[in-house]
Amino acid sequence: MADSLQQFDLLIRNGQMVTAYGERRADIGVKDGKIVAIESDLGGEARRVIDAAGWLVLPGVIDPHTHMGIPIKDTTSADDFASGSEAAACGGVTTIFDFTVQEKGQSLKEALEVRLQKARDRCSVDYGIHVNVTDAPERWLEQIPELIAAGFRSFKVFSTYREAGMMVTWEQFRRILQQVHAHGGLLLLHAEDNALVESQTAANVNAGRLAPIYHARSRTAEAEAKAVKQAAEIAGELGARLYIVHLSSRAGLEAGLRAREQGVDILLETCPQYLLLDESKYRQPNGHYFITTPPLRTRDDAEALWQALRDGHIDTVGTDHCPFTRAQKESGSGKFHLTPNGLPGVETLLPLLYTYGVAEGRIALPRLVQVLAKRTAEIFGLTDRKGDIRVGADADLVIWNPNEETAIAAENLHGQADWSPYEGMRIAGRVEYTLLRGQVLVEQGEFVGERGKGELLRR
Numbered sequence: 001m002a003d004s005l006q007q008f009d010l011l012i013r014n015g016q017m018v019t020a021y022g023e024r025r026a027d028i029g030v031k032d033g034k035i036v037a038i039e040s041d042l043g044g045e046a047r048r049v050i051d052a053a054g055w056l057v058l059p060g061v062i063d064p065h066t067h068m069g070i071p072i073k074d075t076t077s078a079d080d081f082a083s084g085s086e087a088a089a090c091g092g093v094t095t096i097f098d099f100t101v102q103e104k105g106q107s108l109k110e111a112l113e114v115r116l117q118k119a120r121d122r123c124s125v126d127y128g129i130h131v132n133v134t135d136a137p138e139r140w141l142e143q144i145p146e147l148i149a150a151g152f153r154s155f156k157v158f159s160t161y162r163e164a165g166m167m168v169t170w171e172q173f174r175r176i177l178q179q180v181h182a183h184g185g186l187l188l189l190h191a192e193d194n195a196l197v198e199s200q201t202a203a204n205v206n207a208g209r210l211a212p213i214y215h216a217r218s219r220t221a222e223a224e225a226k227a228v229k230q231a232a233e234i235a236g237e238l239g240a241r242l243y244i245v246h247l248s249s250r251a252g253l254e255a256g257l258r259a260r261e262q263g264v265d266i267l268l269e270t271c272p273q274y275l276l277l278d279e280s281k282y283r284q285p286n287g288h289y290f291i292t293t294p295p296l297r298t299r300d301d302a303e304a305l306w307q308a309l310r311d312g313h314i315d316t317v318g319t320d321h322c323p324f325t326r327a328q329k330e331s332g333s334g335k336f337h338l339t340p341n342g343l344p345g346v347e348t349l350l351p352l353l354y355t356y357g358v359a360e361g362r363i364a365l366p367r368l369v370q371v372l373a374k375r376t377a378e379i380f381g382l383t384d385r386k387g388d389i390r391v392g393a394d395a396d397l398v399i400w401n402p403n404e405e406t407a408i409a410a411e412n413l414h415g416q417a418d419w420s421p422y423e424g425m426r427i428a429g430r431v432e433y434t435l436l437r438g439q440v441l442v443e444q445g446e447f448v449g450e451r452g453k454g455e456l457l458r459r
């Protein structure tokens with residue numbers, strides 16, 4: 001009884017509160033998992049007080065793009081929902097969106113049930129699930145309205161990966177987009193022109209050009225731009241909103257922006273690897289570790305993406321978190337077409353974007369919150385609870401200490417990958433606390449919360 005008489009369960013004092021609109025010094029009171037008070041000087045009793053003087057208090061980060069424990073090239077991405085979500089929390093991420101894996105002949109609903117089973121009681125941050133459509137006969141597409149009504153509003157298709165049985169044709173894309181749009185859902189697209197990718201890949205493989213750099217030469221910026229253009233034309237004809245995942249290139253960006261100028265409702269996501277790394281990584285001795293799709297591009301591509309991020313043209317930053325261990329990366333003997341593709345990233349998202357975005361003056365702090373939380377919550381239908389610091393919202397908060405310089409080291413990260421693409425990179429601060437619905441998940445950078453208490457978010 002005594003506890004429930006306390007005014008707050010938790011009081012965060014003296015922090016610099018940052019939202020998508022600006023920043024100010026404020027005390028934040030939390031009760032029953034919600035933010036219940038924000039004042040410049042809050043009195044009252046609290047079960048626990050965190051003194052955040054000198055620190056930034058941000059909304060918990062929302063990563064719209066992770067792949068926990070998915071099958072790729074005869075292996076499985078190294079983080080499952082348990083380890084991946086713990087890593088997420090340690091990086092200030094309080095909500096992730098993952099994807100179903102639809103087997104051939106499996107309905108969308110069955111694939112979703114399997115995925116939910118893997119996350120349930122395992123995921124330590126809140127989570128949503130995007131429904132992948134890789135097998136698209138009409139009888140499965142008829143399940144889309146029912147899925148949307150049940151709160152699964154986002155779907156994803158690939159315009160490539162024919163060899164893996166995941167591609168939809170443009171005709172199928174049109175039908176799926178129409179169906180998703182008609183029922184109030186959102187379609188996500190992995191945009192690469194498959195014909196270009198297949199012909200360039202075959203040319204390189206047949207000529208014995210198997211070094212990692214040929215991954216980038218096989219899946220070009222041109223292939224991305226061509227697919228973005230094609231998809232945007234169809235979206236424009238249907239008047240349907242379309243979300244492009246992991247945009248990687250200047251050409252792809254320009255195709256997206258051109259469509260937007262023509263009135264197409266197109267949303268753009270990029271990832272830290274396309275902002276911070278470039279294809280010179282493929283020429284390093286461990287270049288094959290960096291094989292991911294789309295491939296790393298040039299410095300010029302990264303510069304275009306930073307500028308678009310700054311100017312508000314890019315809507316969200318996700319990670320495409322899909323880690324493999326060194327041993328898994330070695331399984332393809334360094335050959336680009338046999339190496340499992342994907343990079344770890346969920347834990348380093350905020351540290352990298354804060355350091356190389358905000359601290360280095362490329363984007364403003366409120367803009368960081370916009371692309372890592374607020375806009376993401378709007379797009380995926382979470383604004384009633386997530387993405388902002390306001391009274392009534394979930395107390396999903398990350399407390400960032402900008403005063404301590406650190407560096408990324410795989411041995412200090414919490415996922416299953418035993419390496420990091422960002423090893424040694426300077427970080428202008430560290431996560432002190434991560435709170436999920438008022439519960440302290442992370443303290444001084446270490447996971448201290450109760451495991452597996454993430455909630456499924458239906459929207």
Ligand SMILES: [Zn+2]
Nearest residue numbers: 065067245320
């Ligand atoms: Zn992905």
